[in-house]
Amino acid sequence: MQTVKMYTTAVCPYCIQAKRLLQSRGVAAIEEVRVDANPQERLRMMEITGRRTVPQIFIGSTHVGGCDDLMALDGKGGLVPLLNGA
Numbered sequence: 683m684q685t686v687k688m689y690t691t692a693v694c695p696y697c698i699q700a701k702r703l704l705q706s707r708g709v710a711a712i713e714e715v716r717v718d719a720n721p722q723e724r725l726r727m728m729e730i731t732g733r734r735t736v737p738q739i740f741i742g743s744t745h746v747g748g749c750d751d752l753m754a755l756d757g758k759g760g761l762v763p764l765l766n767g768a
Contacts, residue, residue, distance in 0.1 A: 683708065684742035684765055689727040691718040696749035697737040703752060704739075707762055741765060 686709050690697040701712060717724035717736060724734075731738045731745055739746040741764050746752050755761045 683710075684767055685713065686711075686765075687713040687715065687740040689715045689717050689723065689731075689738040690736050691716065694736050700737045700739060700749040700752050703756060703761075704765075707756070707765060709765065742767070 686704055688697065688700065704712060715723050715727070717727055727736075727738050728734055731747075733748070735748060737749055737752075739748070739752055744764060746755060746764075752761070755764070
């Protein structure tokens with residue numbers, strides 16, 4: 683299973699929804715980077731992704747995007763293969 687990294691904030695409903703979906707697909711651990719607690723991490727996230735909003739989700743080295751992007755990927759059947767390293 684690929685590592686999952688997610689840029690989040692404490693009270694983001696989309697972050698919670700994305701975490702639930704990932705957990706339902708077998709992800710046991712998500713590396714969370716709290717951008718509300720560390721403004722430098724938000725700047726880093728914006729440099730890497732070109733986006734300001736959270737969540738920003740990485741599976742392995744692949745930038746999936748936000749919650750809507752994650753749900754769309756799952757809807758097309760692409761999430762589980764990506765998690766499994768395909």
